[in-house]
Amino acid sequence: MGPIELAASLLAAGPICDRCLGRRFALLGEGLTNAERGQYVRSAASGLTVPVAPGRCWVCEGLFDRVPAWGREAAGLVRDHEFTTFLFGVHLTPRLEAIEEFLDERFPSLWAEPFKRDMNRELGKAFERVLAGQGRTATVDFQRPDVQFTVDLDRGTIELVINPVYFYGRYRKLVRGIPQTHWPCRGCRGRGCERCHGTGKQYPTSVEELILPAFLAAAHGTGGHLHGAGREDIDARMLGRGRPFVLEIREPKRRTLDLASIAREVNAYAQGAIEVLDLRPATADLVEKVKEERADKRYRARIQLARPVDEPAFRQALASLVGEIKQRTPTRVRHRRADMVRRRRVHAVQGKLLSPTEAEVDVLCQGGLYVKELISGDDGATQPNLAALLGVPAQVTELDVLDVLDDL
Numbered sequence: 001m002g003p004i005e006l007a008a009s010l011l012a013a014g015p016i017c018d019r020c021l022g023r024r025f026a027l028l029g030e031g032l033t034n035a036e037r038g039q040y041v042r043s044a045a046s047g048l049t050v051p052v053a054p055g056r057c058w059v060c061e062g063l064f065d066r067v068p069a070w071g072r073e074a075a076g077l078v079r080d081h082e083f084t085t086f087l088f089g090v091h092l093t094p095r096l097e098a099i100e101e102f103l104d105e106r107f108p109s110l111w112a113e114p115f116k117r118d119m120n121r122e123l124g125k126a127f128e129r130v131l132a133g134q135g136r137t138a139t140v141d142f143q144r145p146d147v148q149f150t151v152d153l154d155r156g157t158i159e160l161v162i163n164p165v166y167f168y169g170r171y172r173k174l175v176r177g178i179p180q181t182h183w184p185c186r187g188c189r190g191r192g193c194e195r196c197h198g199t200g201k202q203y204p205t206s207v208e209e210l211i212l213p214a215f216l217a218a219a220h221g222t223g224g225h226l227h228g229a230g231r232e233d234i235d236a237r238m239l240g241r242g243r244p245f246v247l248e249i250r251e252p253k254r255r256t257l258d259l260a261s262i263a264r265e266v267n268a269y270a271q272g273a274i275e276v277l278d279l280r281p282a283t284a285d286l287v288e289k290v291k292e293e294r295a296d297k298r299y300r301a302r303i304q305l306a307r308p309v310d311e312p313a314f315r316q317a318l319a320s321l322v323g324e325i326k327q328r329t330p331t332r333v334r335h336r337r338a339d340m341v342r343r344r345r346v347h348a349v350q351g352k353l354l355s356p357t358e359a360e361v362d363v364l365c366q367g368g369l370y371v372k373e374l375i376s377g378d379d380g381a382t383q384p385n386l387a388a389l390l391g392v393p394a395q396v397t398e399l400d401v402l403d404v405l406d407d408l
């Protein structure tokens, strides 16, 4: 069936407005609105030029007349929010869903567009007009809009979702004993008990808790999370260029932040416990990239040896650590990590004896290798290991990450 015959059969089915008629031919006539298409096919199919008022249309029942009000309401919801991109979506009424199905069955058209798409577009245009009146602009973003509106056509309500804003940065942890993110208390699992003095936390603070407040205050966000590129042990320092992270701030009112001033604020607040550097705006995609990052790391370990060791034996044992390491998930984390055998490379090792029973060792290795177990052997779960090569039990007493060699 050609467009004109299709239009004629649609017109015979009941009173239909130009927009709803034209929507069945949306892919025809570039540069026209659906209403203009409807007007054209109406006169071509029937010779009539008198339009049907939208209020009398059996498809939309005048629903589009409410679009300007929804546009104003949406703009009101985000009056206090900074955003540059938006997206509208709609929930159809059950009646409209049935009509869409009926139209596709009874009047199939190769050129139709869905009611939803037409409505979303009109809502977006109405919203943009209100913004323009306020001297603001924003563009549609189908992938990751800053703000997202869903209009429920049945109830006439608008639901707003303010998407997070993201920042990249690196942190240095200059003291031991601070976890990367907050840990719920083991005694109460976060509810608050005597052991944690009602805080619900296992540790008084974390890298995340030291960084977040300045961002939340500046962005007027409701919460946030630090996504780290891996994490060092709580008792290890993180030195050098620091560890990459992406900070996610939920429901921000401000997205453009003065990051230099935030860095100063965080560093003053953390009082030398941690430092942030290299802050810059980021996108949601970077969260996954940062989490998947398996960069080489450079470590420095202080080691306690159970019996005296001489220099030649020590050097020989270090040299034998270079190469592939087979490492079963360490006993200390087996309760919360998958139990498996990893293969990771040690690229280089250097070290010196500080006394016959004390040593300092620098290890350059692939990300994901547990260095404490590389030294102790973890009851044979890591092979080779320094203790076995020396024939002397060995423990790491202090561990520092000297560098994360990523290219983020």
Ligand SMILES: [Zn+2]
Pocket: 016, 017, 018, 019, 020, 021, 054, 057, 058, 059, 060, 061, 062
């Ligand atoms: Zn209509």
Ligand SMILES: [Zn+2]
Pocket: 185, 186, 187, 188, 189, 190, 191, 192, 193, 194, 195, 196, 197, 198, 200, 201
């Ligand atoms: Zn507790």
